[in-house]
Each structure stands twice: as structure tokens, then as C-alpha cells.
Amino acid sequence: MTPALDHDPAFALHRGGKLEVRSTVSVRDAGDLSLAYTPGVARVCTAIAETPALADDYTWVSNVVAVITDGTAVLGLGDIGPAAAMPVMEGKALLFKEFGGVNAVPLCLACTDVDELVETVTRLAPSFGGINLEDISAPRCFEVESRLRELLDIPVFHDDQHGTAIVVLAALRNAARLTGRTLGDLRAVVAGAGAAGVAVARILLEAGIGDIAVADSKGLIYDGREGLNPVKQALARDTNKAGHTGSTEEALVGADVFVGLSGSTVTEQTIAAMADDAIVFALSNPTPEVLPEVAARHAAVVATGRSDYPNQINNVLAFPGVFRGALDVRATTITENMKVAAANALAAVVGDDLTAEYVIPSPFDERVAPAVTAAVAAQARADGVARTKD
Numbered sequence: 232m233t234p235a236l237d238h239d240p241a242f243a244l245h246r247g248g249k250l251e252v253r254s255t256v257s258v259r260d261a262g263d264l265s266l267a268y269t270p271g272v273a274r275v276c277t278a279i280a281e282t283p284a285l286a287d288d289y290t291w292v293s294n295v296v297a298v299i300t301d302g303t304a305v306l307g308l309g310d311i312g313p314a315a316a317m318p319v320m321e322g323k324a325l326l327f328k329e330f331g332g333v334n335a336v337p338l339c340l341a342c343t344d345v346d347e348l349v350e351t352v353t354r355l356a357p358s359f360g361g362i363n364l365e366d367i368s369a370p371r372c373f374e375v376e377s378r379l380r381e382l383l384d385i386p387v388f389h390d391d392q393h394g395t396a397i398v399v400l401a402a403l404r405n406a407a408r409l410t411g412r413t414l415g416d417l418r419a420v421v422a423g424a425g426a427a428g429v430a431v432a433r434i435l436l437e438a439g440i441g442d443i444a445v446a447d448s449k450g451l452i453y454d455g456r457e458g459l460n461p462v463k464q465a466l467a468r469d470t471n472k473a474g475h476t477g478s479t480e481e482a483l484v485g486a487d488v489f490v491g492l493s494g495s496t497v498t499e500q501t502i503a504a505m506a507d508d509a510i511v512f513a514l515s516n517p518t519p520e521v522l523p524e525v526a527a528r529h530a531a532v533v534a535t536g537r538s539d540y541p542n543q544i545n546n547v548l549a550f551p552g553v554f555r556g557a558l559d560v561r562a563t564t565i566t567e568n569m570k571v572a573a574a575n576a577l578a579a580v581v582g583d584d585l586t587a588e589y590v591i592p593s594p595f596d597e598r599v600a601p602a603v604t605a606a607v608a609a610q611a612r613a614d615g616v617a618r619t620k621d
Contacts, residue, residue, distance in 0.1 A: 249321045295334040296361040304368035313339035331551025364389040369425040386557045392430035394546035401577035405590035406532040410508040419443040423493030444471040446479040491520035503529045541588035552603025560617035569610045576606035
């Protein structure tokens, strides 16, 4: 059975895994060995024991991120467990290295309880300069990230939330500019109140969106709706100033922006009922909420999460540069301002080349990671969370 799988190019590429550990120094003789290991290493250990901050200079910690999951929300596959999640975590670590020059170690944990996850990651933290949480199901992911941010003095970033949000904000800034508007002119509707949907709403609020409503499987979230968990209750207080209480489709009538993060479907008639120069981000993968060619009949700008259409909203545009910038200044956290700065830098890469089919750059644009890195590092200094001065 196994040899037959290798006829599939995906299996062939993944055979043996996608990562390895390489030495950064040579051990050619006894002298090298005595410096790399005992007795020379003892002098370094003693110095770090006396001054723990030296670990950033004399170990790999300051340039390595842990990519951590419990396997409960992997891609569109759902709760497939930690072993099956490893190919994705390996892939994420590969992208960290290829796009940001950041070393990353995939860790798939055999626990799903929030307390156990927090305790496990906290115990692992001294080995890393940052924590990238990945594919942990909502609403647990919000509490896990929040508690780890309080406990740790290194960046903690749930990419399903904030990576998506950064790229959406960047693309929406450019889409608004293309259609002669600002974020403050726009009324948006987000379908999906999971990790990505909540984070997108939060970053758009931070950036000054005119109004935004978020829908879950039961309809629009609004203040006073029964049965909301604490995350949705907080969202209800801060969003939907127009007071919509019905369905996603009802809220989209006259709306300027649709962001789909739910895996549901939206009809052509619904898109047609949006405002003139509508902006449609149908981001569910592999099947968007509405086919891009259908949405384009009525919308000025269309984006998806797929690589075979223009305007791909891809997290790889954000997380390598975000961590590279945070690690470069040894930031203690990733602030909201740092996320917005990343989005603004990403949007600026497009520049004067802006068109309806180019509101967000390609992941292979070599300008992306350096631009995001520089913006995040500068904002970390401005926010007072950088531990280096230059």
C-alpha cells in the first residue's frame, strides 16, 4: 500500500518528513569538540545561569519558534488528532524558514484540555523565542492564547486568528483605496465567528471600519442575543452598531464588504443585493462561499483563500515577517499595533500597481517579508515591548 501512495506527488514530497536539524558550526577535531561540548560549553552554561538573558545571544532560542497544535481544528479537516496534524505543522515550520528565515519546531500535543495545554506550553517556553499556536479549535483557542500571553514574556501568536486578520486588513485597505473609499466608509459583514472571524472583526475595529457585523451558525451576533459564549458576548458589545438581528443574507443587503470564513454558501442574488462597488472576500477553502467568477459579476473586488484565483488571502504573507520582526528586537509580546503595522506594510507593497485583481501581493513577492519585518520591529520599539535598542 505504501509504495502506491508515492505515485501521488503529495505523498512523495512528504516521505520522511519535510524538516531536518542542521549544525551551524563544524566539529572537525578534539579542539572543536571541546568548545562545542564539554568542557567549553560549561562556561557558557555558567554565564547563562548567572545572567539568563545571555541565552538570547549564546543559544538558538532568540531565533526559534514553537509551532504548537492539539490537532483539533486542522485546515478544513477538523479534529484529526496530533499525529495527523504533524504534516501541517511541519509545513508551517518550513514556511517560517523559507519566507522569514525563522527556525521553527513543530510540536503536536496529546492533550486538549485548556489547563493542560497552557501548562504544557508554559513548561516548553524556555526553549523558544516565540510561540505560534496553530489549528486549536474555538472557543478554547482564545483562552489558551490569552492565558499564555499573560504568563510568558515572549511573543504568543495564534496564526489562525491574527495571520488571517492581518492579511484581510491589508487587502481591504487596498480594495477600499481602489474604489475611492476609506475603511471608515465601509459597512462589513463577516460570516463565521470562529478563530479567524473574531480576529478579523477585532482588527477591522482597531483599524477604524465604519461598522461590522459578525454572524455564526445561528445568525447575526448582537447585544442581548441569548446563548452567546463570553467571546461572542464581547463581540456583540463592540460590533453591529446598525443592530442587525437576522441572517447573514439580510445583513448583506446594502453592505459594502463581505468576508466569508464559515464554510457556508452565499447566493449570487445576495451578492447582487450588496452596495455598488462591493468587496467580496470569500475565504473558505477549498470551496469559497460564492464562486469568484459569480461574485465578480456584481463586486468590484473579489478575493479568495485559493492560489488559483487572484487576490489570495494567505497567512504566509504575515506570520514569517511578524515573527522575524518580533524576534529581531526580542519583543516580549505582539501588540495590536504591531499587527496593524504589519497589515499596513503589506498593503503598501502593492503601491501604485493596484488593480481589482491585485489588492494583495503574492507570497512569492520578495518584498513582503522584509516590509512586514521592518514595520513590526519599529512598532515593537514604539510600543515599548522591544528588548533591544537597534
